[in-house]
Amino acid sequence: MAKLRTALIIATMAVAVAGCQKKRPETLPPGPGPVDPGPGPGPDTSGEDAPGTPGHFKRNVISDTVLFALDQYDIDAEARRILDSQSQWLTQFPNTRITIEGHADERGTREYNLALGDRRANAAKNYLAARGVSPTRITTISYGKERPIALGSDEASWAQNRRAVTIVLN
Amino acid sequence: MKSVLALLALTTAAPALAQAVQPPVVTVPAQPGQEQGLSVDVTDESAQDLTILIPAMPTNQAVNTPAGNTEALGRQIADVVAADLRNSGLFKPLGPSGVRAVPMGEVRAPDFGYWRGASAQALVQGFVQAGAGGRLTVGCYLYDVALGTELTRQGFEVGPSDWRRAAHKCADAIYTRLTGEGPYFDSRVIYVSETGPKNRRIKRLAIMDQDGANHRFLTNGQSIVLTPRFSPDERRIAYMSYQNDKPSLYVYDLAAGTQRLLVTNVSLAFAPRFSPDGRYILFTMSTAGNADIYRIAAAGGTPQRLTSGPGIDTGGSYSPDGSKIVFESDRSGTQQLYVMNADGSNQQRISFGGGRYATPAWSPRGDLIAFTRMGGGFRIGVMSPSGSGEKLLTESWGDEGPSWSPNGRVLMFSRGSQGSSGKSDIWAIDLTGSTTRRIATQLDGSDPSWGPLRP
Numbered sequence: 001m002a003k004l005r006t007a008l009i010i011a012t013m014a015v016a017v018a019g020c021q022k023k024r025p026e027t028l029p030p031g032p033g034p035v036d037p038g039p040g041p042g043p044d045t046s047g048e049d050a051p052g053t054p055g056h057f058k059r060n061v062i063s064d065t066v067l068f069a070l071d072q073y074d075i076d077a078e079a080r081r082i083l084d085s086q087s088q089w090l091t092q093f094p095n096t097r098i099t100i101e102g103h104a105d106e107r108g109t110r111e112y113n114l115a116l117g118d119r120r121a122n123a124a125k126n127y128l129a130a131r132g133v134s135p136t137r138i139t140t141i142s143y144g145k146e147r148p149i150a151l152g153s154d155e156a157s158w159a160q161n162r163r164a165v166t167i168v169l170n
Numbered sequence: 171m172k173s174v175l176a177l178l179a180l181t182t183a184a185p186a187l188a189q190a191v192q193p194p195v196v197t198v199p200a201q202p203g204q205e206q207g208l209s210v211d212v213t214d215e216s217a218q219d220l221t222i223l224i225p226a227m228p229t230n231q232a233v234n235t236p237a238g239n240t241e242a243l244g245r246q247i248a249d250v251v252a253a254d255l256r257n258s259g260l261f262k263p264l265g266p267s268g269v270r271a272v273p274m275g276e277v278r279a280p281d282f283g284y285w286r287g288a289s290a291q292a293l294v295q296g297f298v299q300a301g302a303g304g305r306l307t308v309g310c311y312l313y314d315v316a317l318g319t320e321l322t323r324q325g326f327e328v329g330p331s332d333w334r335r336a337a338h339k340c341a342d343a344i345y346t347r348l349t350g351e352g353p354y355f356d357s358r359v360i361y362v363s364e365t366g367p368k369n370r371r372i373k374r375l376a377i378m379d380q381d382g383a384n385h386r387f388l389t390n391g392q393s394i395v396l397t398p399r400f401s402p403d404e405r406r407i408a409y410m411s412y413q414n415d416k417p418s419l420y421v422y423d424l425a426a427g428t429q430r431l432l433v434t435n436v437s438l439a440f441a442p443r444f445s446p447d448g449r450y451i452l453f454t455m456s457t458a459g460n461a462d463i464y465r466i467a468a469a470g471g472t473p474q475r476l477t478s479g480p481g482i483d484t485g486g487s488y489s490p491d492g493s494k495i496v497f498e499s500d501r502s503g504t505q506q507l508y509v510m511n512a513d514g515s516n517q518q519r520i521s522f523g524g525g526r527y528a529t530p531a532w533s534p535r536g537d538l539i540a541f542t543r544m545g546g547g548f549r550i551g552v553m554s555p556s557g558s559g560e561k562l563l564t565e566s567w568g569d570e571g572p573s574w575s576p577n578g579r580v581l582m583f584s585r586g587s588q589g590s591s592g593k594s595d596i597w598a599i600d601l602t603g604s605t606t607r608r609i610a611t612q613l614d615g616s617d618p619s620w621g622p623l624r625p
Contacts, residue, residue: 071504073459106586109528109542109570110617111397111441112498112505114417115454115461115482118438122459141415142438142456146394151368153567153588 052093054168061085061166066124068162071108073119075127083124086166087131100124101165102142103149105158110144117142124164208291208314208321210260210348219262220348221290223315224252226266227308228274233300237330240306244298247308250337251294251344253381254355257598258345258580259605264290277311282318290315294344304330310340312347322347334383335624342623352577355380358621359573359582360398360407361596363387364614368592373616375409375422380575380620382610388422397571398422400621401444401468407619408432408442408451408468419453421468432470441484444468445492452476452486452495463497463514476514487532487539488512489555496520496530496539496555507541509555520557529571535578538601542570542583550583550599563603568594571616576623582609584616 049055058064064086066079075083090096102121104113121140129135150157210220227244237243245266252263270284277295285293293313301307306328312321324343326336335356342353363376375388375395389395389411398409407422411429418439419432433439438456445452451468454461463486464473477483481501488495496509505528507521521527525545532539538552543562550569551562568586575581579601585608586594596615599606609615 106568107544109485109505109544109548111454111484112482112500112528114396114438114440115456115484118456118461119459119482126459140437141417143394146371146373146396148369148592151590151592 052096054170057086057089057096057166057168061089064167065163065165067159068120068164070105070158070162071116072162073116073123075123079124080127083127084131087128087133090128090133090137097137097139097169099139099141099167099169101147101167102140103147103161103163103165104145105161106145106148106153107158108145110146113144114142117144120162120164124166208348209350219260220292221262221264222252222255222292222294222344223269223285223288223290224248224255224263224265224294225269225272227296227298228272228277229298229300230274231300235300235304235306235330237304237306237333240298240300243306243333244296247296247298247333247337247340248294250334250381251296251310251341254338254341255344257381257605257607259600259602260345260349264288277309280313280318282313282315285315288315292321292344292348294340296340301327306330306333306336308333308336308340310336310343312344334379338379338381351579353623354575354577354580356624357576358384358400358404358624359596359609359618360388360400360621361611361618362395362398362616363611364594364616368590371592375407376611376615377424378611380609385612388424388427397441397617399442399444399619402446402448402622404621404624406444406448406468408444408453410440410442419451421451430470432468433466433473441486443487445488446490447492452488454484454486463495476510477517485529487530489532490534490536494532494555496532498528498530505544507539507553507557520553520555521560522557523560531572531574533574533578534576537578540572540574540581542572548586550581552581552601561603563599563601564597564606569597571618573618573620575620582618582620584618586616 062082062085066082100121102117104116121142125138125140148161150160226248229240229244232239232241248266255261255263272295277297280293293315296310299307309325311323314321322343326339328336338356341355346353357380358377359380360377363374364371366372372391373394374391375398378385394412396410398407405424409420411420419442420429421432422429436455439453441454443452449468450465452465455464460480461482461484463477463483464475466473481499483499486495486497493512494509495512498505499508505526506519507527507530508517508519510517525543527541527543529542530539539555540552543549543551547567548569549562550564550572553560566585567588570584572581572583580598582598584594585597594614594616596609596611596618598609
C-alpha cells in the first residue's frame with residue numbers, strides 16, 4: 001500500500017511539472033524524498049544568465065536542438081548552422097561540459113529507436129568535435145522514443161521529436 | 171526458494187489416468203463415440219468452441235483459511251479455471267454462476283444423466299480441502315459428458331497464498347488434455363507499468379500472473395526502465411534502466427529483491443535476452459553511435475561481440491536449442507530480420523516483405539519467429555525461421571514487441587495509441603489471430619515478457 005501511495009505522489013508530481021518540460025527532460029521527476037544529488041540548479045535559478053551557464057548558452061546559440069529526417073541521422077545545413085553557433089559558445093567557455101541527448105519519433109520500435117537516438121547524439125557530437133570541441137567534454141545519452149517534446153501523432157510533432165539536444169552541465 | 175505447489179496422486183486414481191497423460195496432437199475434432207474422446211484443434215480458427223460446464227467446487231468441510239473459507243474458495247477456483255479456458259479462445263465455459271452446485275459425493279461420480287441435459291461436451295468438477303497450516307488440497311477432474319467417462323484428473327496441494335495457482339494448474343490440465351498442446355496458464359508476466367504524461371512517462375518494472383492477478387511493482391519509477399526479460403528459471407529479470415542517467419542493463423533477483431549492474435563502462439546497453447540455459451544474456455551495445463549484438467555471462471564478465479559493421483544490429487533472440495539467434499538489422503537500409511549461428515557466423519536475411527521488421531522473438535517450440543512489422547501501422551506477425559509462411563496476426567496503429575506463452579501458442583505484446591495520451595496497454599492474441607484480449611493491468615503497460623511455466 002505504501003508503494004502505491006508513493007506511486008500516486010510521483011504521478012501527481014509528474015503532472016505538475018509537465019507544463020515546464022524544457023527544464024531537464026533527461027531526468028525523471030524526483031521521488032518524494034530528498035534525492036537527486038545531480039548537477040545543480042535548473043535554468044530558473046538565480047545566475048542563469050551568467051557567462052558560461054546553461055541559461056547563457058541557450059540565449060547565445062541559435063538553438064540547443066537540431067532536427068533530423070525520418071530514420072536519418074545526418075547533419076543537414078540548418079543543423080550545421082545551429083551546431084556552429086554551439087561550437088562557438090563552447091570554444092568561448094572551454095571549461096564547460098555538455099551532454100547531447102538523442103531522441104527519435106514514435107514511429108520506430110523501442111529498441112531500434114534507442115540505437116537511432118544514439119546515432120543522432122553521436123552525429124551531433126562528431127560535428128562539434130570536428131569544429132574543435134574536445135570530445136572529452138561531450139557525453140551522449142539516447143532516450144529513443146521515451147521523451148517526446150511534441151505530443152501529437154502527426155508529422156509536425158514527429159519532426160520536432162527527431163532531435164539532438166545539447167545541454168550544458170554546470 | 172520454497173516449493174509452493176505439490177502434485178498429488180489422487181487416491182482413487184482410475185486406470186484410465188495413464189492414457190490421459192500425453193494424448194497425441196489431434197487435428198480433427200473427435201466424433202462422439204470415438205476412443206479418443208473430446209479434443210480441440212488450436213490451429214483451426216473455424217472450429218466451434220467446446221462447451222465446458224464448471225460447477226463450483228465443493229469442500230468436505232467449510233473451514234476458514236488465510237486464503238478465505240474453503241467453501242468460497244471452491245467457487246473462486248472454479249471462476250479462475252473458467253476464465254483461463256475462456257481466455258484461450260478455444261472453449262466456452264459455463265459456470266460456476268448459473269450451474270448447479272455439486273455435492274462432494276458427486277465429484278468423482280458425476281450425475282451424467284443430469285449434465286447431458288445441459289448441452290455441454292465436457293464437465294470439470296473438483297473439490298477444495300483444508301489441511302494443516304491452512305494448506306489447501308484441490309482436486310480437478312475432467313469428464314466427457316456424452317461418453318460418461320473421465321478424461322483426466324489432477325490434484326494439487328498449495329499454500330494458502332497460492333490458491334490461484336492450483337486453479338491455473340487445473341485449467342492447464344484440462345487445456346492440455348483437450349488440445350494436446352503444452353500448458354501455459356500457471357505462468358507470470360514481467361512488464362513495464364506506465365503512467366503520467368507522454369513526455370514524462372513514469373515507467374516501473376511490475377510482475378503479475380498471466381491473467382493480471384497478484385500484481386506488484388518491482389521498481390519505484392525514479393528511473394525509466396525498459397524491455398525486461400525473464401530468465402528461463404523465472405528467478406531473474408534482465409532489463410534496461412536509466413539509473414543515474416546511465417542507460418545500462420541490470421539483472422534483478424526476484425527472491426532477494428536486489429538488482430546488479432550487468433554491463434559496466436558503456437554509454438548505451440539495451441535489448442537483453444537470456445539464453446535458453448540461462449547462462450548468458452544477449453544484448454546490444456552501442457559505441458560511438460554504432461549498435462551491435464554481444465553476449466555476456468549472466469553473472470557478468472567480458473562481453474563477446476557477435477555482430478559488426480555500421481548498421482544497427484539489435485533485438486537478438488535465441489532459438490530454444492540455443493544454436494541460433496534471430497535479430498534485426500538495418501544494414502540493408504531498413505530494419506529486417508536475420509538469423510545467425512550462436513557464435514555470430516553465417517548471418518542470413520529471412521524477411522523480405524514490404525516495410526520494416528523488428529523485435530524478433532523465437533518461439534519456445536522452435537517452429538516460429540514472432541515480430542513487429544512496420545508499414546502503415548505496427549503489426550504483430552509470425553514466420554518460420556527460414557522466413558517462409560509469414561502471417562500477420564494483428565492490425566493496429568501501434569502493436570509492438572511480441573512475447574511467447576510458455577507453450578508457444580499465444581503472444582503478448584504492447585498496443586500503443588495515437589495522440590497526446592501516449593497510452594499503451596498489454597494485449598494477448600492466439601496464433602489463429604481470432605482471440606485478441608487486453609490484459610487487465612493496474613496502470614498502463616508495455617514491453618511484456620511472458621515467463622516460463624511454473625514448476
